Amino acid sequence: MRGDESLLSEMEKWLLSRGVTVSDVAEIVYSLQRPYNTDLTVEECAESVLAVLAKREVQYVLFTGIALDELAERKQLPQPLQAIMEADESLYGVDETLALGITNVYGMIGLTSFGYLDKVKPGIIRKLNEKGKHVHVFLDDLIAGLAAAASARIAHKDPKANRYQIPDAP
Numbered sequence: 001m002r003g004d005e006s007l008l009s010e011m012e013k014w015l016l017s018r019g020v021t022v023s024d025v026a027e028i029v030y031s032l033q034r035p036y037n038t039d040l041t042v043e044e045c046a047e048s049v050l051a052v053l054a055k056r057e058v059q060y061v062l063f064t065g066i067a068l069d070e071l072a073e074r075k076q077l078p079q080p081l082q083a084i085m086e087a088d089e090s091l092y093g094v095d096e097t098l099a100l101g102i103t104n105v106y107g108m109i110g111l112t113s114f115g116y117l118d119k120v121k122p123g124i125i126r127k128l129n130e131k132g133k134h135v136h137v138f139l140d141d142l143i144a145g146l147a148a149a150a151s152a153r154i155a156h157k158d159p160k161a162n163r164y165q166i167p168d169a170p
Helices: 005-017 022-033 042-053 056-073 081-087 094-106 108-120 123-129 139-157
Strands: none
Touching: 005 042, 005 056, 022 042, 022 108, 022 123, 022 139, 042 056, 042 094, 042 139, 056 081, 056 094, 056 139, 094 108, 094 139, 108 139, 123 139
16 A cells, blocks of 8 residues: 555645646656666656655655745745745755655665755756746755655665675674
8 A cells, every 4th residue: 555545645736736746756766767777667767756755754744845835935934934935045954954854765875866866956856946936945855855765765676786695693
């Protein structure tokens, strides 16, 4: 089972309302993992994104970050947080910190992938990062975290990955 189906469905709808589809994230996951897994399909990447989205802790992080973005759009945050969010202050860093809660569900490989995605900003991440009518201070980083975690999940499950035997204790 993929976790709480009703929350997953709500999360997918909420992401869609913010301009993000599972396919958008799956394309990023595919670009991260394809060099290491030539048999990988975008459909498998979408399944991995959905598996990560099914985790309640991931849903809670996404709900929190998106809610803060939406409150900033409505100018409903207290100062100076409202000004910080409107400017997308580079030293704020809370958006990246929150996103790390998603990347860490599949270990260190997620962290390194997140750093790469945060710097390069491919696909939907770049679009979300652009200034426009919406505030996406959190969402661009959260989507990078989601893609990084889904990518790490695929890497961990790759049957072609090297497996090492742990020797018996002396």
